[in-house]
Amino acid sequence: MITTLTNWLHEVFVANLNWWTLLGAIAQISFTMRFVVQWLASERAKKSVVPVAFWFFSLIGGGLLFIYSLYIKDPVFILGQGVGLLIYIRNLWLIYREWKSRKANQGT
Incomplete structure (x- = not known):
């Protein structure tokens, strides 16, 4: 049982390690x-609270996961x-518009 588990862990985490796996992990x-x-x-x-950094990490992580999902050709992962x-970009756009509006109102 231990040998089987050790072999499985080695196959999954060591033998399959490549740049795409590292990208997926990052x-x-x-x-x-x-x-x-x-x-x-x-x-x-x-x-x-949902800070702006939440949306930036969502965009970065989601973008990298999207690239990874294209590589592994997983349609469910690609769609998700x-x-x-789209949602992360839209939220960042709304935050930017609000920030720009506040900045413009402070100048008047």
Whole structure:
């Protein structure tokens, strides 16, 4: 049993290691960071908060995961990350428009 598990772990985490796997791992870590950032911001504020960094980590992680999903040719993963990217871009655009509007109102 231990030998089978050891062989499986070696195959999955060592034998299959390549640049695409590293990209996928970096992408997943970036994507996970959005939850860490959101959690810390909410704990600090003592209420639910979605900081701008959440959307940037979503965009970076989601973009890298989208590229990875294209490489592994997984249609479910491609669709999920593709739609997510549209949402992240839209939220960042709305935040930018609000910031630009506030900045313009401060000047008048």
